Amino acid sequence: MRLGLVIDLDVCVGCHACAIACKQWNASGTTGPLSDYQPYGAEPSGVWFNRIRHFEVGEYPHNKTINFPMSCMHCEDAACVTVCPTGASYKRAEDGIVLVDQDKCMGCNYCSWACPYGARELDRASGTMKKCTLCVDRIYDETIPIEERQPACVLTCPAHARMFGDFDDPDSAVSRAVREREGYQLLPELGYNPTNHYLPPRKAPPIPTENLGQPGFKERLKTFANKLVKR
Amino acid sequence: MHPAFSVIFFTVASGAGFGLFALLYLADLLQLGGGLSRQQVSVGGAIALVLIIAGLLSSVGHLANPKNAWRAFSRWRTSWLSREGVFAVTFFPFAFGYVGLSFLDLGLEGLLLTLGALATLLAWVTVFSTSMIYACLKTIRQWNTPLVPANYLALGHYTGALILMLIANQGEVDRAPYYFLVLAFLVAAAFLKGLYYFWIGSPVAASTIHTATGFTRAQVKLFDAGHTHGTFLTQEFGFQIARRWALALRIFVFLAGFVIPFVWLVQAGPEVSGGAVVALIALLGVLAERWLFFAEARHVVNLYHGAQRC
Ligand code: SF4
Ligand code: SF4
Numbered sequence: 001m002r003l004g005l006v007i008d009l010d011v012c013v014g015c016h017a018c019a020i021a022c023k024q025w026n027a028s029g030t031t032g033p034l035s036d037y038q039p040y041g042a043e044p045s046g047v048w049f050n051r052i053r054h055f056e057v058g059e060y061p062h063n064k065t066i067n068f069p070m071s072c073m074h075c076e077d078a079a080c081v082t083v084c085p086t087g088a089s090y091k092r093a094e095d096g097i098v099l100v101d102q103d104k105c106m107g108c109n110y111c112s113w114a115c116p117y118g119a120r121e122l123d124r125a126s127g128t129m130k131k132c133t134l135c136v137d138r139i140y141d142e143t144i145p146i147e148e149r150q151p152a153c154v155l156t157c158p159a160h161a162r163m164f165g166d167f168d169d170p171d172s173a174v175s176r177a178v179r180e181r182e183g184y185q186l187l188p189e190l191g192y193n194p195t196n197h198y199l200p201p202r203k204a205p206p207i208p209t210e211n212l213g214q215p216g217f218k219e220r221l222k223t224f225a226n227k228l229v230k231r
Numbered sequence: 232m233h234p235a236f237s238v239i240f241f242t243v244a245s246g247a248g249f250g251l252f253a254l255l256y257l258a259d260l261l262q263l264g265g266g267l268s269r270q271q272v273s274v275g276g277a278i279a280l281v282l283i284i285a286g287l288l289s290s291v292g293h294l295a296n297p298k299n300a301w302r303a304f305s306r307w308r309t310s311w312l313s314r315e316g317v318f319a320v321t322f323f324p325f326a327f328g329y330v331g332l333s334f335l336d337l338g339l340e341g342l343l344l345t346l347g348a349l350a351t352l353l354a355w356v357t358v359f360s361t362s363m364i365y366a367c368l369k370t371i372r373q374w375n376t377p378l379v380p381a382n383y384l385a386l387g388h389y390t391g392a393l394i395l396m397l398i399a400n401q402g403e404v405d406r407a408p409y410y411f412l413v414l415a416f417l418v419a420a421a422f423l424k425g426l427y428y429f430w431i432g433s434p435v436a437a438s439t440i441h442t443a444t445g446f447t448r449a450q451v452k453l454f455d456a457g458h459t460h461g462t463f464l465t466q467e468f469g470f471q472i473a474r475r476w477a478l479a480l481r482i483f484v485f486l487a488g489f490v491i492p493f494v495w496l497v498q499a500g501p502e503v504s505g506g507a508v509v510a511l512i513a514l515l516g517v518l519a520e521r522w523l524f525f526a527e528a529r530h531v532v533n534l535y536h537g538a539q540r541c
Contacts, residue, residue, distance in 0.1 A: 016457070019457075043460045043461070044459060044460050045458075045460050045461060045462055045463075046462075047463070048458075048462070051457050051458065051462075052457045053453065053455070053456055053457045053535055054453075054454040054455040054457060055444055055446070055451055055452065055453060055454055056451070056452045056453075056454040057444075057446045057449050057450070057451050058449035058450060059449070059450055062449075065454055066444075066446070068444065068535075070535065079368075079369065079370075081309075082309045082310065083309070083310050083311070083312065083367070083368075084306060084310060085302075085303040085304075085305075085306050085310040085312040085313035085316065086299060086302035086303050086305060086306065086313075087302065087305050087306050088299075088302070103299075104299060104302055105296060105299060106294050106295075106296045106297065106298075106299035106300050106302060106303060107294050107295025107296035107297075107299075108293070108294050108295075108303070108312065109293075109295070109467065110310075110312055110364070112463075112464075112467060113232075113368055113370065113371070113530070114368055114370060115370070115532075116369075116370045116438075116530075116531045116532060117532070117535075118464045118468075118532040118535055121462065121463040121464065122295055122463050122467075124295065124463075126296070127294075127295035127296030128295070128296055184445045185445075186442075186443055186444070186445060187438055187442055187443055187531065188442065189438060189442055190369050190370065190438065190531070191369070198445055200445065200446075
């Protein structure tokens, strides 16, 4: 199995709901708590597994804002695991999820240097590295209904911009979406082979705005009246 | 990258210590300039060990969770950081044996030289591993080059040679070979550093905001980073120094690190006096070099925080 996410950039509305749901679920999950620093102070900051950035593509008037959620890509060739000197970072053989063992991490930050996607954040309260677990404590939980055994971000997304599934299964929703919508990976030149894929915004045909046809009867009547009445 | 002082001090101090140790051993083996006395060897070895230990202790300072540091020896199969730890620790018994036997002067020449040879090999491998911690990262273009290990080795030996010259100056040996050793390493280190600065000036195969986002048909600009204040990522990787300062610092690196020591050495000749001042100035230059090495490195994650290319 090779579990991961597909993010549809055509649909993401940039509401940050996935990030909030992620923080809520994982604050009490396997790697929680996720510390906040000065939450009500002048410089609020803290540990998050999932962050949404916003990019502007193209130049006015042919521009577009694209909302860009990013969490751990659960890379196939995850250098964060290779470089970790303590063995705290590991990739599960059975489903490809990359995790950090909080009891082994010494907080050297080396794995965060190796990750090109900014997926790892040091928790300064515990001194250990934290990262997206793909909600490993949720997706295998047999006490919740089967349709809820999904990562918190996927469940919560109001726009359905996120899909979760097995990339090794060619018939899974994620595999099909990547195939049909030309899903792609970020920073492919670095060779990490990230599992998570992004679906590009669709290229919609332009809506005509000129030569919209003859004016209707009401329009012609108004024009006629305007000609009659001197102002 | 954010330059952490503990790491800067660690790489400079232990680099000089390992360089000094290796050169001390070679000088002893080849009886350079008539051969150092046993006392000089033990003093030099002790200085090297102090530098190395101080560096290693300082490196622990940047760990957020040092109580797990002992686990860092476990992943030597894949991690250069782990390898560095393992090699550094295996270095000590041999190095202590060599320095200790030199101090006791028991006359066990064969054993002495064997221990020294093994320790010297481990010293080289350790410095190489330290440099590979940085050179192996594909995420930081400025580090991902064989020039990094070359620079670390050259600078470690250069600073080590300076200290060795000071030690040689205290005794009966012919000073000339030690003096020329310093000059040779100075020129090599300056050349390699110059090459490195030249190389990072012209990006090869850099990642851009286009490959980072996948939008390759139009200009892409970061519109909003999605957080109101800095995060771990912006603190760790977002360190920016103005180009103006980078240039001034590079000039300082060359002046203090190489030019002033060179001029001083050349005009003083092998009978150089005030060598300690030269060594101190050179060390300051190397500290600045190491600071720049971190500060000038740009991590690809900056593409998600507004950089156009890295
Ligand atoms: S995205 Fe980063 S943290 Fe996640 S597997 Fe890849 S390299 Fe590791
Ligand atoms: S911070 Fe923790 S998980 Fe990351 S490389 Fe260091 S020990 Fe491994």
